Amino acid sequence: xxxxxxAGAALAVLLTGCTxxxxxxxxxxxxxxxxxxxxxxxxxxxxxxxxxxxxxDDNVVDQDVKDELRIAQDGVFELVATAEEPFRAALxxxxxxxxxxxxxxxxxxxxxxLGGLLRRSYERVLSVCTAPK
Amino acid sequence: MTTSTRRAARRRALALFAATATxxxxxxxxxxxxxxxxxxxxxxxxxxxxxxxxxxxxxxxSPNDPDKVxxxxxxxxxxxxAGGPNFFPWxxxxxxxxxxxxxxxxxxxxxxxxxxxxVDKRGTVDRGVGNGGKGTFLYADGAVESLTDENLxxxxxxxxxxxxxxxxxxxxxxxxxVAPSNVGMATIPDYPxxxxxxxTPTSTEGGSSYVGQADDPFYLDLRIFDLLYGGDLSARGxxxxxxxxxxTIALELPKEAxxxxxxxxxxxxxxxxxxxxxxxxxxxxxxxxxxxxxPTDSTDQTKxxxxxxxxxxxxxxxxxxxxxPANLKDFxxxxxxxxxxxxxxxxxxxxxPFLVELLYKIPNxxxxxxAAAKKRNDLVATFLTGFSEDVFDGKTFGGLGAGVVDANLNxxxxxxxxxxxxxxxxLRLNVNVPPSAVENRLGVVGGDFAGYxxxxxxxxxxxxxxLQVAEGLLLGQTAAAGLGDNVNENDVPFLxxxxxxxxPHSGSDVP
Numbered sequence: 001x002x003x004x005x006x007a008g009a010a011l012a013v014l015l016t017g018c019t020x021x022x023x024x025x026x027x028x029x030x031x032x033x034x035x036x037x038x039x040x041x042x043x044x045x046x047x048x049x050x051x052x053x054x055x056x057d058d059n060v061v062d063q064d065v066k067d068e069l070r071i072a073q074d075g076v077f078e079l080v081a082t083a084e085e086p087f088r089a090a091l092x093x094x095x096x097x098x099x100x101x102x103x104x105x106x107x108x109x110x111x112x113x114l115g116g117l118l119r120r121s122y123e124r125v126l127s128v129c130t131a132p133k
Numbered sequence: 134m135t136t137s138t139r140r141a142a143r144r145r146a147l148a149l150f151a152a153t154a155t156x157x158x159x160x161x162x163x164x165x166x167x168x169x170x171x172x173x174x175x176x177x178x179x180x181x182x183x184x185x186x187x188x189x190x191x192x193x194x195s196p197n198d199p200d201k202v203x204x205x206x207x208x209x210x211x212x213x214x215a216g217g218p219n220f221f222p223w224x225x226x227x228x229x230x231x232x233x234x235x236x237x238x239x240x241x242x243x244x245x246x247x248x249x250x251x252v253d254k255r256g257t258v259d260r261g262v263g264n265g266g267k268g269t270f271l272y273a274d275g276a277v278e279s280l281t282d283e284n285l286x287x288x289x290x291x292x293x294x295x296x297x298x299x300x301x302x303x304x305x306x307x308x309x310x311v312a313p314s315n316v317g318m319a320t321i322p323d324y325p326x327x328x329x330x331x332x333t334p335t336s337t338e339g340g341s342s343y344v345g346q347a348d349d350p351f352y353l354d355l356r357i358f359d360l361l362y363g364g365d366l367s368a369r370g371x372x373x374x375x376x377x378x379x380x381t382i383a384l385e386l387p388k389e390a391x392x393x394x395x396x397x398x399x400x401x402x403x404x405x406x407x408x409x410x411x412x413x414x415x416x417x418x419x420x421x422x423x424x425x426x427x428p429t430d431s432t433d434q435t436k437x438x439x440x441x442x443x444x445x446x447x448x449x450x451x452x453x454x455x456x457x458p459a460n461l462k463d464f465x466x467x468x469x470x471x472x473x474x475x476x477x478x479x480x481x482x483x484x485x486p487f488l489v490e491l492l493y494k495i496p497n498x499x500x501x502x503x504a505a506a507k508k509r510n511d512l513v514a515t516f517l518t519g520f521s522e523d524v525f526d527g528k529t530f531g532g533l534g535a536g537v538v539d540a541n542l543n544x545x546x547x548x549x550x551x552x553x554x555x556x557x558x559x560l561r562l563n564v565n566v567p568p569s570a571v572e573n574r575l576g577v578v579g580g581d582f583a584g585y586x587x588x589x590x591x592x593x594x595x596x597x598x599x600l601q602v603a604e605g606l607l608l609g610q611t612a613a614a615g616l617g618d619n620v621n622e623n624d625v626p627f628l629x630x631x632x633x634x635x636x637p638h639s640g641s642d643v644p
Contacts, residue, residue, distance in 0.1 A: 077494050099493035100612040106366045107619055117612075 024053030025119050028130050037083045038129035041091060044075035045129070048098060049122050055115040061105035069105070073098040090125045097121035172447045173210035173351075173374070175454040176462030179445050183209050184224040185409040187447035188379055189351050190231070192405040192560045192588040195385055196568040197630060201339065202388045204231050204245070205591070205634055206407035206447070207349070207379040212314075214378055215640035218270050220314035221346065221380055223249040223289055226437040227411050229382060234404035235393040237545035237554025239471035243391070244296040247344065247382055249311070254286045272313075273320045280310040280330050288313060291344050293335070293384075305335040305342065312345025315378065317640035325636055332631060340386045343632035347381040348625035349374045350634050353596040354618040357455070361488045362618070370619035376638055383632035388564040393550045397564050400548035402519065405588070406448035406470065406559035413439030443467055448559030449516050449586070450595045456483050456516075470557035473517065477533075477556070480516050481509040485603045495612070498605030505536040511607035515586050517556040519544030520577075530556050537607050542566070542577070543587045562588030574621060578606055578614075591627045591634060596620070 027049050033042040047068055054065050077095045080088060097118045104110045173188045174180040191205040208229065212221045223229070228248055232241035258269040275284040293306040312331035315324045333342045354362065355373035362368045393400035416436045446466050447453070456479055457465045465476070486497040498506050505511065514534030518524050521544035527535030529546040533556055541547055543561040545554035569583040574594035576584025578601060585593040597617030604613035625635035 073494060095494050096496065096612075099495040103366055103489065103493045103495065104615060107362070107369045107617070109615060109617070109619060111615065114612075 025049050025122055026126065028126065032130045034129055037079055037087050037091075038125075041076055041079050041125075041129070044072040045091075045094065045122070045125050047072040048076070048094065048118070049126075052115055052119050052122060055101070055105075055110065055112070055118075057112050059110050060108050061110050066102065066105050069098055069102050073102065086128045090121075090128045094118075094121040094125050172450065172452075172454050173355075176466050177459070178463045179466055182411075182444065183211075184222070184380075185227045185229075185411060185445055186210055187407050187409060187445040188349065189450060190405060190407045190447045190560060190589070191350075191591060192403070192562045193590040194388070194562070194564060194566065194568050194583065194588070195631065196633075198385075199567045200387060201385050202391055202403075202562065202564055203383065203385045203631065203633060204405060205381060205383045205632065206231050207347070207381045208409065208445075209380040210349070210377075211374075212346070212349075212378040212380070214315060214376070214638040214642060215317065217272060217316065217640070219287075220272060220316060221378070222251065222287070222314075223247075223291070223311065223344075223380060225249045225251055225289075226435075227409055228441050230408045230410065231382070231384065232406050232408060232559075233391055234470065234545070234557070234559065235391065235400060235402075235548065235550075237404075237548060237551025239404070239469075239473065239555040239557035239559075240298065242298045242393070245293065245305070245384060246296055246302075247291050247293050249289050249291050252288045252290065258286065272316050276319065277313070277321050277327070278323070280312065280327055285313060293342055295337075303336070305337055305340065306333050309333045309342060309344060312343070314346050315637040315639045319641075321639070324639065328632075328636065335384075335386070337386055337390050340384070340390065341631050342385075343381070343383040345381065346378050346637040347632075348623070348635035348637050349377045349379045350591045350623055350625075350627070351450070351595070352620050352623045354620050357596075357618065361485070361492065365492060369617075372620045372624055375624040376642070378637040381632070381634055383634060385631045392564060393548055396549075400550050401563050401565040402543055402545045402547050403562055403564065404448075404470070404545060404557060404559040405562060406446060408443050408447075409445040410441035410443045412437035413442050443469070448557075450589065451599050452516060452558055455485060455599075456480060458484070470559050471555060473556060473558045476558065477513070477517070480512050480558075483509075483512065483603055485600070486605075489604060495604070498603075498608050498610055501605065501608055501610070503536075503608070506605070506608045508533075510534050511537045511602060511605070513556070514538065515602055515607070516558050518554075519546075519561040519586075521547050529553060538577075540582075542582060560589055561586070575601075578602065591623070594621060 030042040033039045051065050051068050055061055073095055076091055080092050083091055101114045101118050104114055179186045188207045188210045193203055195201040195203045209221050228246050231245045233243040235242050256268045259267050273284045273286055277285045289311040290308045291311055294302045294304050296302045310331055312327050315321055331343055331345050335342050351374055352372045354369050354371050356362050356368040388397050389395040391403050453462055453465050489495055490497045499509055514520055514537045518530045518534040520538040520540055520542040522541055523529045523546050524534045524544050525539040543563045545551045566583050569581050572592050573579035573581035574592055575598055576593050578598055584590050600616045601613045604616055606613040627633055627635050
């Protein structure tokens with residue numbers, strides 16, 4: 001884990017309003033996101049974060065989870081082109097990871113390792129988007 | 134990065150892909166149930182001419198005899214087993230070919246050609262009905278116990294010749310017996326018996342030929358054509374070809390008969406593709422005044438004349454189905470491998486990755502930051518050059534295919550006779566790679582170098598391999614591992630002995 005990612009993860013835990021469900025990732029409040037692109041992306045980023053713990057361990061993923069991933073991915077994707085670095089790279093990675101999960105989930109061939117991939121991308125976004133100004 | 138470190142890195146990467154793909158395929162088997170089922174009706178002209186429509190071509194080292202190579206080609210897609218009264222005869226006016234290039238010029242050095250004759254007694258049967266006329270609508274007059282059974286009213290024979298690029302044609306089989314369509318249990322109670330009877334030795338010592346019906350061995354979900362599996366890849370897992378038959382030609386020969394100079398050690402790689410040709414002119418008789426003059430004639434037959442022209446072509450599966458766009462598909466069917474450079478652009482920038490990016494926002498691999506990715510050298514090597522160390526280093530094929538797989542596998546530049554071969558779209562088989570004791574359906578990307586794209590075996594899961602490679606597996610896009618259509622095996626088992634392809638469904642089988 002990179003120092004930046006480790007710092008981001010640690011910071012996320014300390015942020016006011018963070019929640020998590022079991023072993024799921026931290027879910028910060030929208031207000032914890034930096035103003036600008038990150039704050040705009042926050043609802044969709046959070047939505048993706050909430051789906052991670054609902055992906056399960058089976059090849060088959062619930063349809064509502066798949067729908068939420070698709071909608072949230074669309075939202076983040078629209079922001080990538082105009083985002084500045086380092087937000088752009090992190091958001092782009094999240095879009096691609098979400099796509100990889102979706103393509104396998106839609107074909108009922110999802111594997112839990114892909115959830116780990118998505119979680120790492122999600123946590124990278126948190127590390128850059130919820131850092132203090 | 135030096136060449137050696139690059140090679141080492143690529144070898145590690147390939148091993149990783151193989152491990153990932155193997156794990157993914159294993160996981161897929163634990164997933165949802167799959168149905169127990171390349172180039173079917175792929176082009177606007179050929180879909181109306183099914184008897185000469187190539188569906189698949191296979192080339193592999195015979196699993197029960199590594200000194201021999203088996204070549205299989207299929208025609209007549211979606212043959213419904215009960216599709217009487219005429220069922221699925223071979224076209225007596227066409228030439229059915231399996232072509233071999235062993236010197237790398239992308240021109241056939243040997244053409245194996247099958248032509249057919251009808252023996253049709255249906256017009257001679259006297260039922261005492263029809264006010265004195267003769268004839269029956271039935272395929273047989275009772276149970277058919279052998280290929281020469283008098284009950285079989287419609288049968289076909291074939292001639293097989295080997296036509297060398299230089300020299301005179303050589304007859305391999307004269308008046309061989311075709312195994313008939315598997316009409317149903319009342320007519321054909323024991324098809325496997327007829328089938329083994331139809332296995333005929335060739336004049337080439339050690340060779341065997343089989344011509345007849347078979348289960349369609351290709352297994353895939355054709356809903357890929359419904360806006361890419363239902364618009365979101367959700368419509369997968371159904372073997373669309375399950376339950377259908379094809380007409381098949383199988384030829385097993387000693388590998389020395391196929392390789393250049395008969396020397397498999399010096400020239401181990403062959404290029405293989407199948408074609409069908411028709412005579413150039415067809416005339417429809419317009420006299421419907423009286424029945425045919427012979428009991429074996431039909432009335433108002435067509436008459437074909439002129440030199441043969443190629444109307445169907447098939448080497449690598451799915452190329453003309455899913456790589457070549459609809460407006461060029463018949464053009465591709467009429468084309469020859471020596472001119473395949475004209476299709477380079479289509480191979481380098483296929484449509485499926487574009488559609489996947491559109492649907493899932495997974496970047497098209499040609500946007501990856503490497504020269505090999507931008508030129509899709511992975512696809513070029515898979516379809517047009519094959520793999521070798523010289524291909525990897527960019528020393529042959531003008532650099533096409535460089536930097537992808539560092540292994541002396543199946544490029545014709547491995548042949549002593551062809552150090553600088555031409556790029557061409559056909560199957561490439563290294564006849565010296567022994568058959569695998571346990572086959573991996575993903576072939577080379579699954580770590581099994583005896584499988585596709587080193588030739589093509591019946592078990593190879595072409596759709597999954599093609600999807601994964603199209604999405605950049607050979608370029609390091611490990612996320613592509615595991616992609617597929619969720620159809621992982623054929624609906625009918627393959628045989629352990631020649632002709633290997635599965636028995637055809639019977640007309641008695643109903644869903």
